[in-house]
Amino acid sequence: MNLSEINFPQTIPELLTIISRENDIQLIGGATTFGYLQATRYLSFSNTIAIVSRIPELHAIHKTERMISYGAACTLSELEHVYPFEYPQPASLLRTIATSAVRNVATIGGHLMYDRSFLSLWPLLACLDAELEFRAASQSHIKNIWYLVDENGKHCAAGNEVLARIRIPLLSIDHIYIKRIGSNIFPGGDGAHLVALASVDRRSINFFRLVLAGTRAFRDFEAEQRITSASIPLSPKIAQNVLHMYSESLRKTNFWNTDLILPLIGQILEDLQR
Amino acid sequence: MQKNEYIPFDQLEAPGMLYACMIRSTAQIGHILAIRPPALPPGYSILTADQLPLRNELTINSVSIPVFASDEVSYEGEAVGLVIGPDPLLVEEFASSTSVECDGDTMHRDWRAFPSSRIAARLNFQRGKMPEFSQDDSPIAFTSYLSMEPGEFSFNSGIGALAEWDYDKLKVACPTLWPEHVRSSLASIFEASPSDIELKPVLMHDSSEFYFWYPSLLAARAALAAWTLKRPVKLIVSIKREWQYLPRVQGISLWFKSIWSRKTGKLLGIECRFSIPTGAYSVFADTILKKTAYLAADIIPGLPASIIGFAVRTNTVPMGAIESPASAAIYATLQAHIAQAARALDRDIFELSQSTLSRIDATKKAGMPGIAEIPFAKIAKPLLEKTDFMRKYSAYELVHKRNPGGKEAVLRAISLSLAYQSVSDFLPESARKSEVRLSLDRNLKAHIESDAAFASERLKAALTTLIADDLKIPPSHIAFAMQKSPHPDSIPLMSSLGIAILGDIVRRASARVQRLRFREGLPISAHAFSFVRAKEKSTHVLSKIERPSLGVAILEIEYDTRSGIFQFIRMHISVNAGKILSPLNARSAIRAASVNTLRSCLVAAFPNGADRNDIYDHILARSTIAIELLDDEKSTIPRPLGDIVHSLVLSCFLGIMQQLTDTTRFILPLRPVPATIAGGARQ
Amino acid sequence: MNIEFTLNGLQHKVTITSAERAIDVLAKQCGIKSLAADCLDGHCGKCLILLDGTPAYSCIMPAFLLRDRRVETIDYFLKSREYDLLITELHRYGTLSCSGYHSAIALMGMMLLQKKKAPQSDEIFDALENIHCNCLEPADFEAAVLNAYQKSKPTRKQYESE
DSSP: OOOOEEEOOSSHHHHHHHHHHOSSEEEESSOHHHHHHOOSSSOOOOSEEEEOTTOGGGGOEEEOSSEEEEETTOBTGGGTTSTTTTSHHHHHHHHHHSOHHHHTTOBHHHHHHOSSSOOTHHHHHHHTTOEEEEEOSSOEEEEEGGGGBOTTSOBOOOTTOEEEEEEEEOOOOSEEEEEEESSOOSSSOSOEEEEEEEEEETTEEEEEEEEEESSSEEEOHHHHHHHTTOBSSOOHHHHHHHHHHHHHHHHHHTOBOHHHHHHHHHHHHHHHTO | OOOOOOOOGGGOOOTTOEEEEEEEEOSOOEEEEEEEOOOOOTTOEEEEGGGOSSOOOEEETTEEEOSSOOSEEOSTTEEEEEEEESOHHHHHHHHHTOEEEEOOOOOOOOSSSOOGGGEEEEEEEEESOOOOOOSSOOEEEEEEEEEEOOEEOOOOSOOEEEEEEETTEEEEEOOOSOHHHHHHHHHHHHTOOGGGEEEEOOOOOGGGGGOOSHHHHHHHHHHHHHHHHTSOEEEEOOHHHHGGGSOEEOOEEEEEEEEEETTTOOEEEEEEEEEEEEESSOTTHHHHHHHHHHHHHTTSTTOOEEEEEEEEEOSSOOBOOSSOGGGGHHHHHHHHHHHHHHHHTTOOHHHHHHHHHOOOOSSOOTTSOOOOOOOHHHHHHHHHHHHTHHHHHHHHHHHHHHSTTSSOSEEEEEEEEEEEEOOOOOSOTTOOEEEEEEEEOTTOOEEEESGGGGSOHHHHHHHHHHHHHHHTOOGGGEEEEOOSSOOTTBOOTTSHHHHHHHHHHHHHHHHHHHHHHHHHOSSEEEEEEEEOOTTSOOOHHHHHHTSOEEEEEEEEEEEETTTTEEEEEEEEEEEEOBSOSOHHHHHHHHHHHHHHHHHHHHOOOSSOGGGOOTHHHHHHHTOEEEEEEOOOTTOOSBOOOTTHHHHHHHHHHHHHHHHHHOOSEEEESOOOOOSBOTTGGGO | OEEEEEETTEEEEEEOOTTOBHHHHHHHTTOOOSOOOSSSSSOSOTTEEEETTEEEETTSSBGGGGTTOEEEOGGGGTTSHHHHHHHHHHHHTTTTOSGGGHHHHHHHHHHHHTSSSOOOHHHHHHHHHTSOOTTOOHHHHHHHHHHHHHHTHHHHHHHHHO
C-alpha cells in the first residue's frame, strides 16, 4: 500500500509553495479517474498529493462582456447552466460524459488535463479557442488550449504549472455540430468527438472551426481559413476544395478513419447551408 | 412494508472471523511452477491446494472442477489458493499482488474454429426429411450467420461464502439459488452427511438468476479454509478486480438455413450448425446444447430439422447460464428469416410469422393436451395498433429499398417478433423435485418451509403476495425457513420452470390450509410437493405448464448510419404467461431480461473492458421499454417465462439489423464504426 | 491524517490514509451499513451518498475528499415523514423489487424530495441514471417521486413558514 502525504492548500500561492518544495507531487481535483482506473481496493498516488478542489479562487466563474472564465476546480455540474452549455448540443454532450454522480465531483481542470486522451469537452473548448491560464511560482501564463497537443496529436503534460482558469471568448454561434464516433472514450478507447462550430453573418461565414479529438487531436487551420469569409451557399468548388484539404490532412496523420470522417465533414458543410 | 429478515452477505460476521481473497493466475496457464506472495505480516497466511487435507474436487452434474487449481491452471484467472487474514482490504491487496508462474501453455480461446479434441459435448438432432426441389414448388433458401460474444453476469449480489465449523458440523452462509447443491457438494468433499451441513439463507438480489453453481465453489473454498485454519472464514470476491474471471453467460456461433415454399410461403425445413464456448469446465454443456436446439426445434412440431451443435472447451472462465440470450439464438435467427422470407415472397410479415409459428400439432402425445394453434393474434393485434407497426414498417421498408443506407444520415427501423415458450428439458434430468410445508398458527402467522428460503427477493415477494391473498393474512405475517429434510434432487430456483412449479405447489399448500383451517382449527399445516421424473408421464402440474407462454415484441430504433450507433431505442413487449404471481415483479423481471439482452447486442464487455461501448450507458438509460402483462383468465398457475424475453428481444434486434443493412451476418455485440484505423487506437 | 466532516447531521473526526476510499471509511469507521462496494467503478450506484446535497459515488472517491464536506446517507432520512411517503409510493409502483438497490433508489428519491420546487423529468432521470438497476422502470420511479412530493407538500409548507 502506497501512502502519500496529503496537503489541503487554501490558496494558489500556498499550492505553488508546496509544488516548489516537492519533487513528486500530484494535484487532485475530483479524483474520479483514480478511483475508476485503479483496480486495487487501496488507492495509489504520488508521494505527495495536493487537493485543489477546495481553493476558492479555482471555483469561481467570472463573466465579462467578451469572455467567461471558469476556475479549474469547477465541477462539471457547475458548468451546466453557463456558456457554452446553454446551447442544447453542448448541454447534451455534458450529460453524456458520465452520470451526475460523477459530474458532481469531476472537475473541468481534471477533465482537460487527463493525459491519456482528449476527453469529451476538449474538442468543444478547442473549437471555442479556449485559453488556459497556468500559474507558476512567480508568474502566470495564458496559452491556447492547443498547447496541450504535441506534434503527433497526442496529449502532452503541462509540467509543474498549475492550471488555474479556463477562459473562453463569448462568441455568437449559429451552427453547432457535435458527433460521437467510435466506441469507448474513457479511459482510452477508440472513441472520439467531432465538433464543428460556425457563425454566419449576412450570408457569409464569419468563422468556422472543426476539431476531432479522442486518443489524438486533429485540426486543420488552413481548411478553416479557406472556408471563412466564403458565401453561403458554398460554391461546389469551395466545398470540394475544403473536403480535399481535410482528406489530405487526415491521411497525413495516418491515424483517423477517413472513410468515416470525411462524409461527416461533408454533412457539416451541407448543414451549414441550411 | 414487508419485513426482510435476511441479512446481506457483506454484513455477515462471525466471532473470530478471518477474511479470504482468491489468488488467481491471470497471466499464464499450464503447470504451476511457483506461487509468489508478497511478504505477509503476522496473522496473514496463504492456503493452496497442496495444503488441503480433503478432496480438492467439486462435482456439478458429473463434471469435476478443482476447488483450487493444484498442478495445472486450466484457464486465465483460475483460483490457485487464498490469502487469509483479519483485514479484508489488506487481504485483497495481498491477493492482487501475489503472482502465479506457470509454464505458459498455449491458450485456446477460439470456439468458432476448433479441433475435435476440444469438443466437450455434441448434439445431433435430426427430424424428418429436408424438402426436395420439384418443378411445382421450387423452394427458396435463406442462410445467415450469427455470432454472439460471451457476456458478463451482473453480479449485483454480494457474492462470497462464510463458513464456520462447530466440531463436525459445518455452518455456511452464501447467496445461492441452489442450496441443495451447496449441501451435497460440501458433504461430498468432507465425506459428511448433508444433514451435518447447515445452510443459512442470505439476502438474494434479483440479478442472481444467471448463475447457480458458482456459489457451491465459493462455499467449498471457504469451508476448506475454515477447516484448515480452525476459524470462521469469509471468502469475499472483489468484483472490480475479479469480474473478468467470474463465470460468464455463454456466446454462440451459429450458421442457419431455412427453406421455404415460394408458392405457399410455408417453412419447409431448417438446418443449423452451432458451437458454444463452455470455458475450461463444461458444466451443463449437454443441457445447454439441448436447450438451445429444442427452443427452436420444438416451436414448430413436425418440421424437418437438422441441428448439430458443439460445446467447445476453451481456456477461459467456465460459462454457466442456463437461461441466456445465446440460448435464444436459433429461435431469433429463425425469426429474422421469417422477415427475410416475407420480403422475398412479398407476404405480410405478421401473417407469415403467425402462420409459421402457430401450426397445429398433429403429433398429439398420449395423455397430454395437444398444442393448439397458438393465439398470437389475440395478443399481437393490440400492440400492432398501438405502435402503428404496419404503417411504419411499410414506410421504413420503402426507404431502405429505395436507398439502402446511402445518403440518409439517420435511418429508422422497426421490427416485430413473436415467441412462445413451451416446456423444454432445460433442467438436469433428475433435478425436478420441490416441496413446501406451509403452516398457519393461531396468531395467523404463516411459516413456509421450502428451498424458496433461498430464492431471490423478487420470487419471495411474489410468493408472499400469493399466500397473503389466499390466506387473507398480512404479508408481514409470512416467513420463509429452510427445509429440515433436504431433498437430493431439488431444483435450482433460478429456472423459471422451477419458479412456476414452486408457485403451483405454494398455491396448492395455501389452498389446503385455507380449506382446513375453519374445519379443523389452528394451528394447521399442509404439505405439497411436485415430483417429476424424466421418464414418467407428466404430473398434474406439468400438464398445466404444457400450455405455452406467449410473447410479442416490437422494437423501434433510430440509427446513425455513419457512426453505427443507435440513437434512440423504444421497445414494446406484451407477455401472456398465465397467472402472474406479482405483476410488478414480473414486469421488472421482463425489463431486466430485456435490458440484459439489448446490452449483449450492443455493449462489449468481454474480454476487454476498454472496448466497451460506454455510449450505450446513457442511451439505454434513456430508452423506453413498455411492458404489458396480459391476463389469462383460464389459467390458475404461472407459466415459465424462461427464454421468452431473450427470444423476443434478440429476434427484434436481428430484424432491425436486417432492415437497416439487409445483412446476413450478425456479429454481436454490434460495434460502432471505428474512429481510428486499425492499430491506431491502441497507441 | 485526521479529517472532519459532517455525516448525517453529526460531526465526525476520523483518521484516514491517502489510500482509503470514502466508502471504506464510512463503513468501517463511521458504521454506515447502507452502502455496498460492489463494483468499485462508479457504475452500480450502491455506494451513492449525498455530498453537499448532490449525489456522488463513494466507491471511487478517496476518503480525503470528505474533509469539511456534508455527507448524507439514507440512514439520515429513515425517520422522516417524507421517507415513509416515498417508500410507500415506491412500493406501490414496484420500484423496490430489486432488493440490491433499495438504499440507492430511496436516497435518490429523498434527494429529489428535498428540492424546493417539484422535480422535473430531466432531474429525475438524471438522478436515476446514477443507479445501474436493469429492472427499475424510470417512468414508475418518476411517478412515485412526484406523488410523494405532492403528498409531502403540507409538511414542506409548514417548514417554510417556520
